[in-house]
Amino acid sequence: MTYQSSPTILPGIIGNAASIHALASQIGKIAVTDCPVLLKGETGTGKELFANAIHQLSDRKGEMIAVNCSAIPEHLFESLLFGHEKGAFTGADKNHDGFFAQAHNGTLFFDEIAELPLVHQPKLLRVLESKYFCRIGSSEKRHFTGRIISATHQNMSQRVKDKAFREDLFYRLNLFELTIPSLAQRREDIPLLVHYFSKQHKSMTFSQCAMDLFKYAVWPGNIRQLKNTIDKLVILADDDYLSAQCIHALSVCEADPDVLSKLAREIIELPIENKIKAIYDALVEAAMDQSGGNKTKAATLLGVHRKVIERRLHQITATASY
Numbered sequence: 001m002t003y004q005s006s007p008t009i010l011p012g013i014i015g016n017a018a019s020i021h022a023l024a025s026q027i028g029k030i031a032v033t034d035c036p037v038l039l040k041g042e043t044g045t046g047k048e049l050f051a052n053a054i055h056q057l058s059d060r061k062g063e064m065i066a067v068n069c070s071a072i073p074e075h076l077f078e079s080l081l082f083g084h085e086k087g088a089f090t091g092a093d094k095n096h097d098g099f100f101a102q103a104h105n106g107t108l109f110f111d112e113i114a115e116l117p118l119v120h121q122p123k124l125l126r127v128l129e130s131k132y133f134c135r136i137g138s139s140e141k142r143h144f145t146g147r148i149i150s151a152t153h154q155n156m157s158q159r160v161k162d163k164a165f166r167e168d169l170f171y172r173l174n175l176f177e178l179t180i181p182s183l184a185q186r187r188e189d190i191p192l193l194v195h196y197f198s199k200q201h202k203s204m205t206f207s208q209c210a211m212d213l214f215k216y217a218v219w220p221g222n223i224r225q226l227k228n229t230i231d232k233l234v235i236l237a238d239d240d241y242l243s244a245q246c247i248h249a250l251s252v253c254e255a256d257p258d259v260l261s262k263l264a265r266e267i268i269e270l271p272i273e274n275k276i277k278a279i280y281d282a283l284v285e286a287a288m289d290q291s292g293g294n295k296t297k298a299a300t301l302l303g304v305h306r307k308v309i310e311r312r313l314h315q316i317t318a319t320a321s322y
């Protein structure tokens with residue numbers, strides 16, 4: 001199964017699912033404004049990549065500064081965000097720009113925003129409302145010119161209900177709230193992504209069964225997990241052809257137990273004239289997969305002449321290449 005190109009729908013983002021097109025269209029309109037954006041989505045769905053795309057499409061001259069809110073040491077919070085003056089505290093031996101200054105005319109990306117400790121939330125709110133901040137040890141007001149994008153995999157409304165997140169800050173951050181779909185919600189993009197990630201190492205061919213396995217596997221880590229799986233598979237592969245059997249042997253991903261019923265459902269939904277062809281193709285692909293790509297062995301498995309397999313594979317390849 002080969003693909004000639006991987007549609008880049010936004011800078012660095014691969015996808016062709018309707019949900020991703022809808023998101024890209026919204027982002028095209030939002031990116032050019034100064035409005036804060038809250039990106040929601042499961043881990044590994046690409047929230048940071050989308051934040052980057054928004055930054056790049058915004059034409060902002062400054063950099064995007066990414067801050068992981070769950071990893072900021074409590075005692076360094078103010079110094080890291082606001083910066084400090086030389087001599088402001090023991091160890092402050094020179095002036096230091098914090099994240100607000102570093103994101104001058106750029107974007108300040110707060111990853112894992114739900115993890116921002118309650119005690120620090122009013123400090124962030126104050127900058128968002130006033131657009132000004134002061135370095136520690138100075139009363140000079142500095143203008144914050146960056147744009148705020150934040151991201152979370154948590155249910156923010158629930159965090160607000162639980163009093164773990166301030167409601168006023170939440171409403172400041174989520175002027176635009178965008179949800180990145182999970183991989184399970186955009187399974188049709190899996191072949192594109194598999195091809196894109198494998199091509200970063202070398203050109204590989206995947207059997208249809210291998211693709212079906214990826215398409216219906218369980219991906220709790222979403223695109224990050226898919227990428228890591230493909231990286232591992234391509235590095236460990238003995239040649240440039242990967243069958244479902246090789247993937248099973250390396251046990252790199254967990255198959256969805258419902259895979260057969262999902263495939264059957266897809267075939268059932270096809271128009272009547274395509275049903276038999278789809279079953280026939282699936283059988284040829286399965287036989288090729290089981291025989292490790294050997295046409296003679298695949299023909300023996302199906303009880304047909306080798307030429308039947310060759311003809312069918314030729315037709316499948318002609319329609320699958322795009």
Ligand SMILES: Nc1ncnc2c1ncn2[C@@H]1O[C@H](COP(=O)(O)OP(=O)(O)OP(=O)(O)O)[C@@H](O)[C@H]1O
Nearest residue numbers: 012013014015042043044045046047048049223224
């Ligand atoms: N649509 C995509 N096209 C290409 N690569 C993608 C896409 N989405 C995600 N990735 C890749 O998947 C990995 C995870 O993406 P990213 O770090 O942006 O996810 P995240 O949602 O921010 O994760 P977390 O919630 O764990 O911080 C990265 O290697 C990224 O390049």
